[in-house]
Amino acid sequence: MIKHIIIAFAILLSLISCYRKKPENKINIINKPSSIIAVTKNRIYLIDEENFKVYKRIKLPFKAEKAFQPFPYKYIVLYRNRKIDYFNPRNKHFENHIYARNTAYNIYGLNPYNRLVYQSDTDIFLIKSNVLFNIKHISEKIDTSYTFGSGRYIFYRTKNNKNYILNVDSVLTQKFENCTNIATSPYLSKIYFIKNSILMIYDAKKATKKATKIKCKQIFISPAGNKLYSIDNDSITVIGTYRDEYINSIQLKSINNIIFAPDGNNFLAFDKDSIYQVDQATYSIVLRREKQKYKHIVPLNNRCGYLLSYKNNLKLITENNNYKITLNAPIINIFLSDIEPQKVSKKTKPKSIKLESITFYTVQYMSTKNKSHAYNQKNRLIKEGFPTYIKTLNINDNIWYRLRIGIFNRKENALKFSTYITETTNHSCWVAPDTLDSIPEVNIKTVLDLNKNKKQNIVHLDINGFLRLFEIDQMKISLIYSSEDHFSKRAKLLIKSDKVIVIDDDKSYILKWENNSFVIKESR
Amino acid sequence: MKTKYMSELTWQEFGKLVPDEIDTVILPVGTIEAHGVIPLGTDNIIPQDISIYLANNINALIAPPVNYGITSSLLPYPGSISLEKDTYEDMIYEILTDLARNRFRKIIVINGHGGQIDELKRAALNCFKDTDARVVVVHWWLLTSDWTKEYYGQMGGHAGIDETAAILGINPELVKSEIYSDSLCKKYENGINAYPFPAPIILFKDGEGMPNFDRDKADIYYNKAKEIVLEDVNAILNSYKELNID
Numbered sequence: 205m206i207k208h209i210i211i212a213f214a215i216l217l218s219l220i221s222c223y224r225k226k227p228e229n230k231i232n233i234i235n236k237p238s239s240i241i242a243v244t245k246n247r248i249y250l251i252d253e254e255n256f257k258v259y260k261r262i263k264l265p266f267k268a269e270k271a272f273q274p275f276p277y278k279y280i281v282l283y284r285n286r287k288i289d290y291f292n293p294r295n296k297h298f299e300n301h302i303y304a305r306n307t308a309y310n311i312y313g314l315n316p317y318n319r320l321v322y323q324s325d326t327d328i329f330l331i332k333s334n335v336l337f338n339i340k341h342i343s344e345k346i347d348t349s350y351t352f353g354s355g356r357y358i359f360y361r362t363k364n365n366k367n368y369i370l371n372v373d374s375v376l377t378q379k380f381e382n383c384t385n386i387a388t389s390p391y392l393s394k395i396y397f398i399k400n401s402i403l404m405i406y407d408a409k410k411a412t413k414k415a416t417k418i419k420c421k422q423i424f425i426s427p428a429g430n431k432l433y434s435i436d437n438d439s440i441t442v443i444g445t446y447r448d449e450y451i452n453s454i455q456l457k458s459i460n461n462i463i464f465a466p467d468g469n470n471f472l473a474f475d476k477d478s479i480y481q482v483d484q485a486t487y488s489i490v491l492r493r494e495k496q497k498y499k500h501i502v503p504l505n506n507r508c509g510y511l512l513s514y515k516n517n518l519k520l521i522t523e524n525n526n527y528k529i530t531l532n533a534p535i536i537n538i539f540l541s542d543i544e545p546q547k548v549s550k551k552t553k554p555k556s557i558k559l560e561s562i563t564f565y566t567v568q569y570m571s572t573k574n575k576s577h578a579y580n581q582k583n584r585l586i587k588e589g590f591p592t593y594i595k596t597l598n599i600n601d602n603i604w605y606r607l608r609i610g611i612f613n614r615k616e617n618a619l620k621f622s623t624y625i626t627e628t629t630n631h632s633c634w635v636a637p638d639t640l641d642s643i644p645e646v647n648i649k650t651v652l653d654l655n656k657n658k659k660q661n662i663v664h665l666d667i668n669g670f671l672r673l674f675e676i677d678q679m680k681i682s683l684i685y686s687s688e689d690h691f692s693k694r695a696k697l698l699i700k701s702d703k704v705i706v707i708d709d710d711k712s713y714i715l716k717w718e719n720n721s722f723v724i725k726e727s728r
Numbered sequence: 729m730k731t732k733y734m735s736e737l738t739w740q741e742f743g744k745l746v747p748d749e750i751d752t753v754i755l756p757v758g759t760i761e762a763h764g765v766i767p768l769g770t771d772n773i774i775p776q777d778i779s780i781y782l783a784n785n786i787n788a789l790i791a792p793p794v795n796y797g798i799t800s801s802l803l804p805y806p807g808s809i810s811l812e813k814d815t816y817e818d819m820i821y822e823i824l825t826d827l828a829r830n831r832f833r834k835i836i837v838i839n840g841h842g843g844q845i846d847e848l849k850r851a852a853l854n855c856f857k858d859t860d861a862r863v864v865v866v867h868w869w870l871l872t873s874d875w876t877k878e879y880y881g882q883m884g885g886h887a888g889i890d891e892t893a894a895i896l897g898i899n900p901e902l903v904k905s906e907i908y909s910d911s912l913c914k915k916y917e918n919g920i921n922a923y924p925f926p927a928p929i930i931l932f933k934d935g936e937g938m939p940n941f942d943r944d945k946a947d948i949y950y951n952k953a954k955e956i957v958l959e960d961v962n963a964i965l966n967s968y969k970e971l972n973i974d
Contacts, residue, residue, distance in 0.1 A: 276878045315878075354952065391879075391948050428879060430944040444944035446951070451944070467881055468945075485942065542881065 239541045240511060241280060241293055242518050243271040244533035248280070248291060252545035253504070256520050256527040259546050262296055265640075271537040274313035274320055275390070275427070277466060280539060281320070283308045288322070293541050295575075299596050299603060302334055309346070314372070315355035315390060323349050328358060328370065333599070339375050342368075352388035352395065352429075357408050359388055359395060369395075369408055380406070385422055389429025389445050396423055396432055396445075403434055405448060416448070424462040426471070431484070433471075435459050440473065442487065452487045456480060465503040466540050472503045472510055481508060493521055500538050513538050563639045565618040567625060569607040578605030585609065586646060589660060590625070591679045593644045608638065610681035617683040620672055624664040643679050654702060655684075655717045663704050663715070665697040671706060673715065673722060685715070685722040732783040735792050742830075745789070751833040752788035752965075754779045755823065757848065758840035759797030762805030764887030764912050764929035764939065765904045766895045769795065771840035773902070774894045778838050778868055781954045782961060788836065791827060794820065798844040802886075804924035813847055820851040828859035834974070836961055837865040842886070862974065864964055871960055872953040879949050885913075885937030886930035890953075892939035897950030905941040913938050 239259075240251040245267050250260040270283040279290040279299070286307065290300040306324030314321050314330065322329040328340040328349060342362065349360035358370040359380070367380035383397040383404075393409035403418040418441060420434035431451070432443040440454040440462075454473075461474040473480045474495065481491035481503060490508050496519075498512035509522035513535040520527040569585065569592065572578050578594055585592040585607070595606045609625065612618035615635060622633040652661045654673070661684075662674040669690035675682050695708035704715040705727065714727040731737065734753070737745070756779045758771030767773060772795045779790045799810035811819070820837075827835050835855070839848055845867060852863040869876075869890050876884045884890030895902050914927035915934055931937040940946070968974035 276881070389948075391952055428945055428948065430942065430948050444947070446944050446947035 238505065239293070239543045239545050240518075240520075241273075241539040241541050242513065242531060243268060243280065243282065243536045243538075244516075244531050245269070245536060247532060248293075249529075249531060250293065250296075250543075250545070251518075251529065253507075253520075253540075254545070256529065258529065260296065262291075268536060270308060271539075272308075272311040273466075273537075273539040274311055276313060277539075277541065281311050283311070293543050297596055300334055302331065302336065304329070304336055310349060312351060314351050314358075319355065321349070321351060321358065323360075328360065330372070339372065340370055340377065350386075350388045352390060353393035353408055354391050356393065359386065361386070387423045387425035387432060389425055390427075391429055392445055394445065396425065398423060403443075418443070418450075422460070424464075424471075426468040426484070427464050427466060428468050430468070433462055435462075454482060454487050454489075456482075456489070463501055463503065465505045467505040469506055470503055470508075472501065479510070481510065491521075491523060500535065502538055502540060505540055505542075511538055511540075563637065565612040565615045565635055566608040566638045567610055567612075567618055567622040567633045568636045569609050569625070569631065569633050571604055571606045573604055575603070575605055578607060581607055586648065589648055589651065589662065589676070591646045591648055591676055591681065593640075593646070593679065595638065595640075608636070609633070610676075611640075611643065611679045612681055614683075617681070620664075620666075620683060620686070621674060621681055623666055624662065624672070624674070627667060628664070646679055648676050648678075652699065652702065654704065654715070654722070663697065663699060665691065665695060665706060667693065669693055669695050669708075671697075671715065671724065673704075687724060732780065732788070732790050734789045737789075747831040747833060750787055750789055751831070752786060752836065753791050753827050753832040753834070754782055754788050754836045754838060755791045755827065756793040756838045756840070757797065757820070757844070758793070758795060759799050759810070759843065760795065761799040761802045761808040761810075761841075762887075762928040763891065765908045766887055766892055766939075767902050768807045770887065770891055770895055771797065773840075773898060774868065774891065775838040775840040777894075777898045778866075778954055778957055782836065782838070782958055785958050786962065786965065788834075789832075791823075794823065797841050798847065799841075800843055801921070801923055801925040802928060805928055813844075816844060817847040817851050820848060821854055824851060824855035824861070824863060825859050828855060828861035832861065834862045834965065834968075835864070837863065838957075839865060839867045840869075842867070842869075862968060864961060866957055866961065868953065868957055872956050875953060875956055876949070879945075879952070880940065882936035883931075883933045885932055887939070888913075888929055888931060888937035889940050890937075890949075892941070893946035893949040894953065896941070896943050896946035900943050900946075903941065905939075908939060908941070910938065 238253045240253050242249040246264050248262040249258050251258050266284050268282045268284050272281045274281060279292055282289045282291055286304050288302050289298045292299050306327055308322055309325055310323040312321050320331040322331050322336060325345050326342050327338055329336040329338050344362040344364055347361045347363045349358055351358050356372055358372060361367050369378045369380050383399050385398045387396040393407055395406040397404050398420060401419050403416045403420050406413045418434050420436050422435040424433045430445055432445050434441045438457055440456055440459055442451040444451050456473055458475045459473045462471050464471040470481055470483050473482055477495055479493050479495055480489050483490050498514050501510060501512040503510040512519050515534050516531050518529045518535060582592045582594055590609045592607055592609050595608055597604045618635040622635055625633050648660050650658055650660045654661050660676040664672045669692055671687040673685035675684045691706055691708045695706050698705040706713040712727045713724050715722055715724050756775035758775050760768050763770040772793060776793055783790050796809060796811050798813055798816050799808050802808050803810050824835055848865050852865050855861060856863050869884055876890045880889050882889055912927055913929040913931055915931045
């Protein structure tokens with residue numbers, strides 16, 4: 205009897221140990237620091253993937269509606285009300301600002317990747333050098349589109365389930381046969397599709413079609429397009445796309461979806477109840493979790509685990525731990541990035557204040573491709589009392605940093621201020637119109653405050669003898685006094701302890717603040 | 729013409745072909761040195777394969793390759809062989825000038841090894857000055873470095889992700905992934921020169937460039953890398969033509 209109990213106990217123990225045995229983590233772990241980027245309608249959060257802590261919050265100067273991360277993942281492209289902005293997570297700057305005619309449904313990279321595809325509901329545009337080129341207008345609504353063949357082709361399907369191949373170079377369209385499940389490789393000119401439950405391959409370059417012996421109900425392709433995953437009821441079959449050869453099969457039943465990590469080294473497979481993480485090198489299941497509600501889900505690159513978002517919540521599910529962060533607003537999208545996380549500083553104040561988009565005139569001081577030079581000059585100018593901001597512009601993949609001084613309501617005031625800069629610094633400037641969504645904060649030291657309103661004044665006696673007084677309020681510069689008559693060209697300006705004196709020949713004049721306005725009076 | 733290899737032609741056949749029918753020759757160059765888990769001759773195997781691809785797409789012959797080169801920090805590893813820098817430069821210069829004497833107008837050097845870039849540049853420039861032949865030197869892994877970054881999301885490395893992918897694309901049996909371990913990889917630090925370098929796989933950025941043994945991924949990578957080399961070589965040859973300096 206005791207013997208039987210011992211045997212039963214041993215069996216029970218072994219069953220428990222089998223049940224509790226963790227799947228072996230075979231994903232090749234590269235200790236490469238990386239970040240998670242979560243976008244809400246008014247903020248971008250940069251999160252350290254390792255400790256799952258927010259290390260940077262960037263307040264958006266607009267309400268983002270959609271966020272994309274086009275291959276090869278250099279920028280986050282934010283869309284709102286027919287405008288797109290490129291956010292560079294490396295320098296945390298917005299580097300471009302493009303207006304579009306149509307609402308963006310999808311934005312993706314087109315090899316070579318200085319081009320993006322902007323897909324609306326009825327048009328396909330190419331974005332090149334910040335300009336949108338319409339390459340296809342479709343009378344029916346577009347359901348989805350993808351690129352393939354190293355940027356030579358775009359496949360698109362209409363809402364009426366009609367399929368087309370668009371040749372990007374010739375802009376010619378060719379009708380493709382009716383089928384639903386389609387997978388394209390970004391670098392190969394092949395389209396994989398299912399017809400009568402058989403996997404078919406169409407080569408757009410050779411215009412040939414062939415049927416394989418593989419029966420399947422769904423197909424998915426890895427981000428690099430090197431492996432095709434065909435799904436039937438009992439397993440996932442892996443096919444190498446370069447030679448269209450069978451590679452392996454993964455015994456997972458009733459899979460209905462696959463989502464790849466951006467680097468393609470692992471993927472998540474979903475059945476009705478569970479999520480499985482599969483290592484693409486060994487085809488082994490490294491993680492299994494019960495399905496949860498999510499809006500976005502992304503497997504980690506080179507790590508066992510995945511991210512998911514639902515409403516304001518961002519979760520990191522790993523082998524051993526689950527983490528959760530609640531953000532300020534519902535999450536629009538989540539991305540992975542290989543940027544190195546920064547150490548968390550205690551104060552991470554947003555650098556810009558939100559305002560409506562405004563158009564104004566400004567004085568352009570200089571333009572340079574050298575970022576550190578631009579920022580050094582900006583700091584110098586601010587120290588010297590000029591409210592300076594930097595506007596970046598991407599021209600043919602070169603980022604130009606434009607140093608601009610002040611925000612002026614009127615062009616003529618900007619011109620007068622540019623004369624002041626040119627005459628006092630010997631640096632020629634010019635006036636340019638500009639638009640900003642938010643006005644950068646700047647602290648200009650108040651050294652001269654003639655009307656005692658705690659705002660810095662700048663006095664200028666120009667070469668023609670006109671006396672002008674500017675007031676600096678943050679970034680805004682106003683002309684608050686301009687002499688009607690001019691002094692002689694020999695006149696000299698003296699500023700002594702809050703007194704502005706003009707000495708012209710043997711007479712001297714003083715600028716006075718009287719009855720809420722400035723007047724110039726002869727001094728005795 | 730059946731063969732693209734100069735050494736498979738008779739002197740009579742060669743005389744008929746060059747320069748009337750073919751005035752371009754491709755010279756593959758490399759070295760013999762330790763390459764992690766890929767062959768000692770990796771720097772030769774890849775340029776020779778690229779040369780075949782180029783020769784099939786442009787009207788060119790392939791000259792006998794120069795398989796010995798300048799190996800330095802990996803020389804102490806078994807099987808690594810090196811020439812002195814001057815010997816190598818003189819030899820390349822003499823081969824180039826003799827190819828020019830054999831009435832090749834355009835010479836394309838496909839290099840697979842980073843330790844001899846300066847010598848190749850000097851030899852090519854001197855050959856051009858002395859013979860007026862057009863000499864184009866291609867360092868394939870540098871020319872395709874943007875593509876490596878785009879496709880693998882990483883920089884390449886010596887015996888790293890790019891060279892391993894190329895060898896996988898040429899002959900996967902030459903890649904011994906079973907003996908690979910991360911300890912074979914080390915990052916090159918600018919402040920230290922160690923002879924021998926303490927690892928046969930040299931990386932240039934933290935966490936980047938380690939070999940990836942996915943054959944299908946490698947096939948797509950290497951095929952495109954060859955296309956890039958062809959496009960860039962063609963662009964140069966076409967420019968010569970357009971400018972009437974070919």
